[in-house]
Amino acid sequence: MLDKLNSFYNNIPKEDKTNTKKVIIYLAYFLHSNKKEIFTAKDLKEYLEKLHLNHPNIPLVLSRESNVKNKSFIRYKKGQYKLHRNKIDELDELFGNINYDINITKDFFDMELLENASAPYYIKNIAKEMCLCYDSGCYTACLVMMRKLLEALIIDVFKNINKTNEIKKDDIFLYLSDLIKKYMFEDVIDKSRNIKEEIKPIKKYGDISAHKYNFKVKRVFKEYKNKVNSKNKKLIDKYLKSYSKEVAEEVYNNLDYEDFKEIIPLKKYIKEKTIFIVGGDGWAYDIGYGGIDHVLANNENVNILVLDTEVYSNTGGQSSKSTRMGATAKFASSGKKTAKKDLAKMALNYKNVYVATVSLGANYMQTIKAFNEAASYNGPSIIICYAPCIAHGIKSGMKSAIEEEKLVTESGYFPLFRYNPETEKFTLDSKADFTKYNEIFNRENRYSINEEEKISLLEQNKKNAIDRYNEYKTLEGKDEEW
Numbered sequence: 360m361l362d363k364l365n366s367f368y369n370n371i372p373k374e375d376k377t378n379t380k381k382v383i384i385y386l387a388y389f390l391h392s393n394k395k396e397i398f399t400a401k402d403l404k405e406y407l408e409k410l411h412l413n414h415p416n417i418p419l420v421l422s423r424e425s426n427v428k429n430k431s432f433i434r435y436k437k438g439q440y441k442l443h444r445n446k447i448d449e450l451d452e453l454f455g456n457i458n459y460d461i462n463i464t465k466d467f468f469d470m471e472l473l474e475n476a477s478a479p480y481y482i483k484n485i486a487k488e489m490c491l492c493y494d495s496g497c498y499t500a501c502l503v504m505m506r507k508l509l510e511a512l513i514i515d516v517f518k519n520i521n522k523t524n525e526i527k528k529d530d531i532f533l534y535l536s537d538l539i540k541k542y543m544f545e546d547v548i549d550k551s552r553n554i555k556e557e558i559k560p561i562k563k564y565g566d567i568s569a570h571k572y573n574f575k576v577k578r579v580f581k582e583y584k585n586k587v588n589s590k591n592k593k594l595i596d597k598y599l600k601s602y603s604k605e606v607a608e609e610v611y612n613n614l615d616y617e618d619f620k621e622i623i624p625l626k627k628y629i630k631e632k633t634i635f636i637v638g639g640d641g642w643a644y645d646i647g648y649g650g651i652d653h654v655l656a657n658n659e660n661v662n663i664l665v666l667d668t669e670v671y672s673n674t675g676g677q678s679s680k681s682t683r684m685g686a687t688a689k690f691a692s693s694g695k696k697t698a699k700k701d702l703a704k705m706a707l708n709y710k711n712v713y714v715a716t717v718s719l720g721a722n723y724m725q726t727i728k729a730f731n732e733a734a735s736y737n738g739p740s741i742i743i744c745y746a747p748c749i750a751h752g753i754k755s756g757m758k759s760a761i762e763e764e765k766l767v768t769e770s771g772y773f774p775l776f777r778y779n780p781e782t783e784k785f786t787l788d789s790k791a792d793f794t795k796y797n798e799i800f801n802r803e804n805r806y807s808i809n810e811e812e813k814i815s816l817l818e819q820n821k822k823n824a825i826d827r828y829n830e831y832k833t834l835e836g837k838d839e840e841w
Contacts, residue, residue: 361409364389368410370454379415380424382407384431384442388450391442397435452480467493467501482511506535506565509558513538520547531657535562576625588618604631604735633734635662635742640681641671643743644700648680652705655712655739662733663741668748669699670805684823685816686805688750696816698823704830706741707778707785713740715777720764721745722775725788729777736781745773752804763802770795771828778834785834796821 367389368376375381386406390398400417407414421440425432432440442450463470468490473483489504513535517526526533526541533541539558542548566574577599584595591614598610607630616623636654643651643665654661670688671677678688680700688695706714713736715729726744733740745767747753747760755762767773771791778785800806800817 363393364406364409367454372453379413380420382412383417383420384424384446385450387432387440387442388447388454391447392454397439397441399438399440451484462494463487463490464494479515482508482515485511502564505561509561509565510535510538513542516542516548517545520545522547529658573628576622576628579622579625583619583621588615591615591619598629604737607631633662635664637664637666639672639746640665640667640669641673641677641679643667644680644702648702651741655706655709655741658711658738660737661739663739665702665741665743666746667743668746668750670748670750672748672750684820685800686820687807688805698819701827703741703743703776704827707834709739710783711738711780713738713777713779715740715742716745716773716775717742718745718764718768718773718775720761721768721773722788725775725777732777732779736779738780750805752807754802754804766795766798766802770799771824772796772799774828774831776831776835785831787831787835791825791828793821793825796824 367385371382371385375385383403386403387398389406390396390402395402400421403417403421404414407417418438421432424430425434425440429445430443431446433443435441468486470483470486470490473486478486485504485508489501489508492498492501492504514523514526514532517523522545525545526538532538539562543550543555543558580595580599584592584599587595594610594614597606611626611630614622614629616626622629638647643663651663654663667681669679669681669683669686671679678686678695681702682688682695683699684695684697686695703714703716706712713733715733717726717729719726729742733742745764747757747763749757751763753759753763768775768789769792771793774787774791775789776785776787797817806817
């Protein structure tokens with residue numbers, strides 16, 4: 360380990376070796392790279408001593424660097440820290456070419472081919488993981504990584520010939536099948552006979568490994584389609600020739616399983632599963648918004664459900680970007696002075712995103728319809744669900760949560776709508792009676808603020824809601840004045 364540490368230290372930029380703070384960050388990265396992702400000041404002190412370096416107040420450096428805007432560390436538990444993801448990415452790029460003496464054999468792939476070709480660090484890392492998967496006997500994972508390596512190599516080739524725009528759509532790289540087509544038809548790139556013959560099988564077996572059970576279903580269907588009754592044969596042919604979510608559902612519901620018992624162990628894999636990413640408003644509106652925005656900007660089939668409590672619920676009720684003007688919370692004890700962020704409207708700016716707002720107590724059927732439409736849509740979707748919280752201080756208690764969900768919609772505080780990119784139709788599913796708006800302020804302790812500020816903040820809160828509702832009316836093609 361000492362040799363490895365010295366090798367790492369020698370690769371630190373010369374000008375940074377006199378900067379104690381940077382050396383501590385680099386050593387934290389060394390720990391991270393050697394599978395010690397959580398570390399203490401004592402761990403860092405030990406490595407500084409091994410390098411015969413002075414060790415300053417390490418706890419102070421860790422504390423400061425976990426509290427600044429562009430933080431290097433995340434406080435994990437008392438006295439324990441992790442490197443921030445952004446810092447890891449930054450240092451991966453700096454140290455990507457360092458050999459950490461991982462014992463990789465040449466049984467599957469010779470890493471020297473990439474070393475001699477001066478391949479980018481990220482390609483070497485993918486190849487390393489591929490080889491390690493093979494050496495560890497994780498052959499399915501190895502094939503998945505091989506597919507990923509193929510994808511990275513094609514993208515790198517197009518970067519080298521300054522033609523990356525040809526393999527992008529809406530600034531997003533194409534799927535691998537389309538990348539292969541572009542690669543095969545690009546005249547500037549020399550391609551050997553082996554590449555032409557093997558490139559598609561690499562993708563095929565990578566796909567099989569990544570989507571193992573779906574491929575098993577297809578394999579069993581092919582094996583038995585001529586051994587089952589005519590009804591099952593017809594359904595299997597449809598599944599194999601024109602697969603879609605709807606076809607998979609039809610086959611799942613109508614197969615004669617008594618006649619085709621061999622498929623029963625794989626029955627649950629015949630149709631696609633619907634999966635939602637679930638998080639609160641603190642995550643969606645605030646600390647995790649960048650990730651959500653990235654997902655929505657891509658055209659992947661990802662479903663997101665936001666449980667909007669309008670406050671950081673899990674950490675004691677702090678104000679979030681979803682908290683409304685005039686509402687009290689930790690860090691906003693006299694009432695929040697700024698308006699609620701309109702996440703739904705921001706998502707609507709991406710015309711490829713299914714967007715809906717729901718409130719279960721207000722309209723059960725609209726909630727079910729929104730979930731069904733989001734799950735059926737082949738692209739990104741986001742559903743924002745109003746969620747009463749104990750931090751709201753509902754005076755009649757949480758037993759009244761359903762009534763609260765109904766009131767917030769009836770009063771225009773939380774309108775319901777659905778936007779479906781397939782039809783390009785915006786549907787406003789709720790009406791608004793703003794004469795009921797003040798009932799929310801009277802029913803919830805979070806709106807109990809001092810009288811001097813109460814009138815102006817809560818009136819502005821109501822005005823914001825009216826403006827938002829009228830904007831939604833405009834999107835539907837109907838405008839109203841209040």
